[in-house]
Ligand SMILES: NC(=O)C1=CN([C@@H]2O[C@H](COP(=O)(O)OP(=O)(O)OC[C@H]3O[C@@H](n4cnc5c(N)ncnc54)[C@H](O)[C@@H]3O)[C@@H](O)[C@H]2O)C=CC1
């Protein structure tokens with residue numbers, strides 16, 4: 001593998017940044033990796049794991065970097081950019097890994113200096129774990145990374161970033177920000193909200209004890225509990241920033257749920273059967289397309305901790 005960037009800086013050293021550091025090293029894709037995280041504890045752990053050259057300030061980490069990747073929660077992107085913007089090297093590429101794209105582009109763009117190429121991205125790979133110890137080198141293997149070029153983004157910068165993600169094991173695709181946010185509202189954001197709700201409902205139900213919920217969890221509920229264990233800060237930010245698309249999908253979800261509720265109440269088995277037949281075909285389509293490798297935990301259980 002040839003070196004894609006001489007120096008990469010990772011800002012925020014959690015699950016995604018640590019997995020990127022390990023995947024970049026595995027592929028020999030970069031000459032040097034620097035990193036910065038706001039909390040001293042996180043910086044210490046990253047040093048102990050030897051993830052990258054951990055700096056005491058964000059400015060120091062991004063200095064002379066050819067690629068800077070923002071790996072912080074979506075709601076923290078603007079604050080981080082305001083801090084590092086002036087220190088970015090002319091000609092450098094700036095990217096991010098945020099789960100929402102339109103809000104990140106709006107938050108970050110005002111701080112991007114002339115001559116710096118902003119190429120937003122989103123790897124569709126993760127787990128319910130967070131922090132620098134959660135990372136693993138194979139996280140992005142055979143997963144998608146969606147690149148969301150903004151109007152006027154330099155094509156050479158986009159293509160170079162795609163080569164990096166491909167070197168980390170991902171397949172790359174390009175999309176505009178609005179479409180990305182709608183697709184992710186359907187495939188990731190609303191499902192997470194439903195999982196959070198279902199686990200909350202089980203927790204509230206006084207007639208079923210917590211120990212019964214744990215003991216008798218069938219596969220469906222187990223998956224919900226895994227997803228509902230995801231980082232609260234990250235997911236708070238996702239819903240606050242992908243508000244429009246999530247509300248649209250939730251509205252549709254609620255309508256269909258009411259229709260199913262009515263079918264159960266009125267004993268309309270035909271409605272239930274027809275509905276489940278349609279949804280089964282979608283699952284089969286995913287399997288036929290060879291994209292079922294991620295069920296139920298994205299096909300990769302992270303390293304034991
Ligand atoms: N966890 C997942 O499954 C996935 C997450 N993402 C996105 O990746 C980004 C990072 O997520 P994770 O790595 O999972 O989070 P994480 O919680 O594991 O790590 C976040 C890191 O950012 C640091 N941080 C937070 N606020 C900061 C600030 N103001 N300044 C500097 N550092 C700050 C934290 O100390 C931590 O090191 C998020 O935007 C998330 O939406 C994208 C794909 C999957």
Ligand SMILES: O=C(O)C(=O)Cc1ccc(O)cc1
Pocket residue numbers: 098099123124125126127128188227298
């Ligand atoms: O762990 C899971 O099931 C996930 O859904 C991981 C995930 C979380 C957030 C993203 O933006 C992309 C992937």
